Amino acid sequence: MSKLLRQHFEDREIKKGSGQVSAFIALSLGILATLAALCFLFPNLLTTPDFRPLYNANILRGLLFASVIIGFVSGVISLLRNPSKRWGMAGMLLNAFAALLASGQIEPNYYDRSMYAGLDYFILTLLISALVFIPMERFYAKYKAQKLLRSGWVTDIKYFMFSHLGIQLLSFFTIIPAQILFNQWLNPTWHQMVSGQPLVLQFIEILIIVDFFSYWIHRSMHKVPSLWRIHAVHHSSHHMDWLAASRVHVFELIVNRFVGYIPLLFMGFSPAATYAYLVFISFHAIFIHANVRFRFPYFRWVLATPEFHHWHHSSEKEAWDKNFAAFLPIYDVIFKTAHLPDHLPKKYGTTANTKIPEGFVAQLVYPLQNKQRKNN
Structure with a gap:
């Protein structure tokens, strides 16, 4: 089908x-x-x-x-x-x-x-995302010639479904192991103090703390060859739009959620602040991949924008290993990996040295196959 x-x-x-x-x-x-x-x-x-x-x-x-x-x-x-x-x-x-x-x-x-x-979560998220981002990409398209049903959209829908229907599976490999490993070191008094802060302050703290960890995980994914084989799947799309955000290998999902959950576990943020963060990152991730021409001249240095993240996905040499931050570009500025020129990127995808197969199943097994070939 x-x-x-x-x-x-x-x-x-x-x-x-x-x-x-x-x-x-x-x-x-x-x-x-x-x-x-x-x-x-x-x-x-x-x-x-x-x-x-x-x-x-x-x-x-x-x-x-x-x-x-x-x-x-x-x-x-x-x-x-x-x-x-x-x-x-x-x-x-x-x-x-x-x-x-x-x-x-x-x-x-x-x-x-x-x-x-969690089938309802998949239906609602897909429906709301489509209703918000499809019209946005039609009226404010960065690349007007790009088709709604561009190559690879069927594969990305499968990724979207897998990531939303696999909530329990991902929790089993991320949240539960983190709780088992680190529960003995948690401080109830500290948790009570953190969760008692205003929700807005907790939300900002979550962004600052989690994005610091995310920055280094993301940078490692580009620098360590075995991790790059996994992360390259996310970069394999030659088109940027709202669906491209879903193309993430299951191993990367597990690593990101496991490491990202650890600071939340230790800090003890309130459930309301954590849920607000999860809703925000879900739609922010889609937005920064979207085919939109918004540039945000000053705000782009405060919070990651589509322009900022599109440069990270560019296959042009000037963009290699740049803009690792998920939310806060200040980390790229501090660690000298920021790249936001006046012009917009023209090409996306991996470099010629990395060949990613087409199709959901082929991409899931790609990191293992690549490793096997190297060892032979």
Whole structure:
């Protein structure tokens, strides 16, 4: 299915009135509506416990049926306009299937369950991100010729899904080991003092502390060959947009979250400040990868901007090993790795010496294969 999507949508000229846009809308809404209906049917298995108290079943049910109607109508339009009938038909069938699932009992019935998939987190994050960043990239595009469905978007969607559905798996390899290793050295008195500070102050402290660790982890990923083989996957995209932020190897996710969680654990920040930080970094990471032309002449030295991070992803020689900070460019200034010239980068991706395969699975096994070849 993903291969057919790539062949039909990636790097193809989308013409007005051709039915391709309506086919994409029908397929996208059909998939999301089906997943949402499954969340209603199996809430204990598929939804995130922390989010459940925030949900209003009536509103969500109304949104679900509205999405099904829009998706089905889009499929009909594509069927009438697109010479390739299969995508419009597939969209109609997916939305009809979602409607069939939702026609039964979809009132959520929660009970305690330790294991869950977090499918609702994936749906909400993808939907909100798409609604915010797709229009932003259309109206304020840095590269106007870059297509919405550019090459590699299917691979990046898979990364997006994996990183959001694998919350428990990532926690098992990051938060739990950190707690086991360092719990004996935690200071309750210190924690109480830190968590009693104003939330805004805690939020700023988290940014300063975590970004210091992130800077050196990121820099090590570029300098240590075995780590670069992992991190190079993130740099393999030749296009920068909101989806490019998702292309991160699972080993890198584990390392970043494990090391990033350690200072949070020791400092004892309040849950509210930690959640605010997590929400901020989720959308900030997407924003700095987005295909937007915002430059922020003065603010760009205070907080990392798309211009700042795009230079980090550039394959041009002047940009190699520059701009490692995730949030605070001051660290790059202090450690002499900052690079923000007046002009914008033109090329992205890894250098000619690093060849990254295409596809989600091939990129997951790439670091191991590369190591094996070196040892042979």
